[in-house]
Amino acid sequence: MAATDALLEARGLVKRFGGLLATDDLDLSVRRGEIHAVIGPNGAGKTTLIGQLTGELRPDSGSIHFDGADVTTLPAPARARLGIARSFQITQIFRRFTVLENVMLAVQAREPHAFRFWTDARRDEALAGPARRVLEETGLAASAGRLAGALAHGEQRQLEIAMALATSPRMLLLDEPMAGMGREESERMTGLLRRLKARETILLVEHDMDVVFALADRVTVLVYGRAIACGTPDEIRANQEVRTAYLGEDEAA
Numbered sequence: 001m002a003a004t005d006a007l008l009e010a011r012g013l014v015k016r017f018g019g020l021l022a023t024d025d026l027d028l029s030v031r032r033g034e035i036h037a038v039i040g041p042n043g044a045g046k047t048t049l050i051g052q053l054t055g056e057l058r059p060d061s062g063s064i065h066f067d068g069a070d071v072t073t074l075p076a077p078a079r080a081r082l083g084i085a086r087s088f089q090i091t092q093i094f095r096r097f098t099v100l101e102n103v104m105l106a107v108q109a110r111e112p113h114a115f116r117f118w119t120d121a122r123r124d125e126a127l128a129g130p131a132r133r134v135l136e137e138t139g140l141a142a143s144a145g146r147l148a149g150a151l152a153h154g155e156q157r158q159l160e161i162a163m164a165l166a167t168s169p170r171m172l173l174l175d176e177p178m179a180g181m182g183r184e185e186s187e188r189m190t191g192l193l194r195r196l197k198a199r200e201t202i203l204l205v206e207h208d209m210d211v212v213f214a215l216a217d218r219v220t221v222l223v224y225g226r227a228i229a230c231g232t233p234d235e236i237r238a239n240q241e242v243r244t245a246y247l248g249e250d251e252a253a
Contacts (some may be wrong), residue, residue: 005032006032008030008066008203009199013027013061015225016060020082023052023225028230035204038223047159053090053203055077055079066082072190080242085171090158097148099146103166104124106167140155140162154188157177159186173202174205176207192212194214194226219233221236
């Protein structure tokens with residue numbers, strides 16, 4: 001793979017919490033324009049990896065490059081300004097604001113020099129216009145005036161992705177976007193991610209194997225903080241080490 005094909009590269013990442021080795025000499029490369037899924041059993045180190053990539057956790061050793069620049073020591077806000085946006089396992093929204101206001105805040109956050117007091121910002125079409133376009137794209141336009149806290153769980157997850165998209169990211173890191181969803185909600189989210197696939201680079205951490213194999217271009221499998229395999233969905237399905245370490249356990253659960 002040519003160096004220019006990779007938007008995000010992590011090399012030799014190590015992260016310890018006391019005696020626990022959460023990330024074990026981990027390499028990861030995410031190509032521009034792909035959906036790259038990271039899977040693994042509970043405790044495999046998936047969320048710890050996301051935290052290191054976004055700057056919320058600093059690795060004990062190893063390096064992280066984004067678009068060729070070394071970002072290993074950059075804090076999370078600096079990486080966000082470079083275009084790395086994430087969602088969380090637990091939804092992060094402003095529940096007492098409307099859906100539109102939540103996304104307007106995200107639009108405003110991408111241009112902090114344009115900050116205004118919120119009472120003025122709510123009437124600012126320069127924020128509302130882009131926010132409405134994102135809501136249309138994510139299937140939330142009809143809910144623009146509703147309070148975010150009144151949305152169903154799946155809609156709140158959609159809103160969180162809408163807020164991430166409103167920052168005009170160069171890469172989305174999605175941590176368990178299907179968590180807590182029923183079948184219908186999961187299908188809607190899968191449809192949204194499939195639409196985004198045409199234009200976004202996405203690192204997807206997800207337990208739902210049907211979703212992973214339906215969406216991912218490549219899959220990395222973590223076990224005890226170590227990447228045991230990386231390949232296409234078909235290659236991962238056929239990998240005996242993966243089946244023994246993870247997929248087989250999942251099918252027997």
